[in-house]
Amino acid sequence: MSDAGRTPGAREMQVPMLDLQAQYRPIRDAILEAVVRVCDSQRFILGPEVEGLERELAAYLGVEHAVGVSSGTDALLAAMMALGIGPGDEVVTSTYSFFATAGCVSRLGARPVFVDIDPVSCNIDPGAIAAAVTPRTKAIVPVHLYGQSAELDAILAVASRAGVPVIEDAAQAIGATYHGRKVGGFGLAGCFSFFPSKNLGAFGDGGLVATNDEALAASVRRLRMHGADRQYYHEVVGGNFRLDALQAAVLRVKLPHLEAWAGARRRNAARYDALFDEFGLAGRVTPPAVLPGRGHVFNQYVVRVPDRDRVKAHLEERRVGAAVYYPVPFHQLTCFASLGYRAGQFPHAERAARETLALPVYAELTADEQRYVVEVVAEALERAA
Ligand SMILES: Cc1ncc(COP(=O)(O)O)c(C=O)c1O
Structure with missing residues (x-):
């Protein structure tokens, strides 16, 4: 890995998007x-x-x-x-x-x-x-x-x-x-x-x-x-x-393990929420909202960030897994062009396609790995500022 994207003295770790071996x-x-x-x-x-x-x-x-x-x-x-x-x-x-x-x-x-x-x-x-x-x-x-x-x-x-x-x-x-x-x-x-x-x-x-x-x-x-x-x-x-x-x-x-795994995902989601606060990123990273009456199982923990593609590239550079679900809404896909939709027709989805970023949230993720993920997100945003 090059040192290009790294804050001097920052620690190094690898956090995959998903670790099926650990499960x-x-x-x-x-x-x-x-x-x-x-x-x-x-x-x-x-x-x-x-x-x-x-x-x-x-x-x-x-x-x-x-x-x-x-x-x-x-x-x-x-x-x-x-x-x-x-x-x-x-x-x-x-x-x-x-x-x-x-x-x-x-x-x-x-x-x-x-x-x-x-x-x-x-x-x-x-x-x-x-x-x-x-x-x-x-x-x-x-x-x-x-x-x-x-x-x-x-x-x-x-x-x-x-x-x-x-x-x-x-x-x-x-x-x-x-x-x-x-x-x-x-x-x-x-x-x-x-x-x-x-x-x-x-x-x-x-x-x-x-x-x-x-x-x-x-x-x-x-x-x-x-x-x-x-x-x-x-x-x-x-x-x-x-x-x-x-x-x-x-x-x-x-x-029989599914409920415990979902509980661990929820715990991890709550940890990220707290870490974004602790790092003072609340205004720049929007964590996922859990709406009233919902039991969320966090198959994905998806935040909104400005300049998402650059943040994602920085995470990759620092060996943190991240993914975009999804970069193109259906109405803008080539295969659906004949349906006659146009850009701008569904602005909320189009904005989500530009801003959403999924971070690792699998059950076995450790608190320290999560802290590293947030450190690297903070680093990426500092660079953009
Ligand atoms: C929302 C949604 N619908 C449908 C599917 C299709 O499932 P599968 O990949 O098992 O065919 C997936 C998963 O990939 C999905 O996330």
Whole structure:
């Protein structure tokens, strides 16, 4: 590393954005035991591990049905397919999320209708949803961004007035609560991701559709098996959206730790908040706001900073992991140009895309590492001043 970005005498450390090894070490034996159990059974497709995980997750989330699928993306896709969303339909969603939220709508031939975010939480603005609903609207898809629930009461009220279902994109928010209840069970369906960086991460891809609606659960189960309840008797056209038994076995080892890990993430978030105060950065770094009635699980701890790209480059120079979720809102993506949105149309999302910066917040992060991260952020801002 060059000394270019370093304050003379400053200490040196390395803090990754995410350290999956630190999570794996203490549970390694239990994971290997579970993997061996699947190998010895030679049952890799659905079967007892997937069924066991589905039971355990339904209980954890407080929903009637949980259907394991191949990814968070496929959870969204299958839920939308189950609703029969297709050409001529519209789906209202936030312009500020991970690509899959909108990509699934387009893949089905429907039109994603984007709305702006609330500037404080970065979650979809319920008032803007109401204005975007038309007779062609077939679903509303709020995203519980970074691990904090969207404004569900207001969103469900708009949806109920419009007579359309809500599909929660809860990919980043397993365990997050809204007025004491876990997200994913408020809408008709909740879609979760087990991508390795999520709070409950598999050893590869995985996802889940949670629902209290029996017909929707049956439909997603059918869709994940190419649309057949009985092999080779296809009632609808589905896909291969199954969750692997090996992934389910790994997730079953991790699930009992999930609450403790989320608690550690919350503790880390509170530490950052205090450190930004201590370093006198409160006016220049805006820490994430936890809104009333929300149990945030901090899949990401996202601050707002001026001159974000420069701050991020400085963090990288000083070997501190940082990431931008997300640099381009959907309405400004090349692949959605034909939808006819223009720059400036959703100013809150556009500003967030310029200012948001995610800092390491994983459960095993130490207080000293966090202090180092804040020292380096302070150093970057001093340089800019
Ligand atoms: C908000 C959101 N939606 C959907 C997804 C898609 O999940 P996956 O990567 O498991 O397909 C992700 C995660 O990457 C996400 O963060």
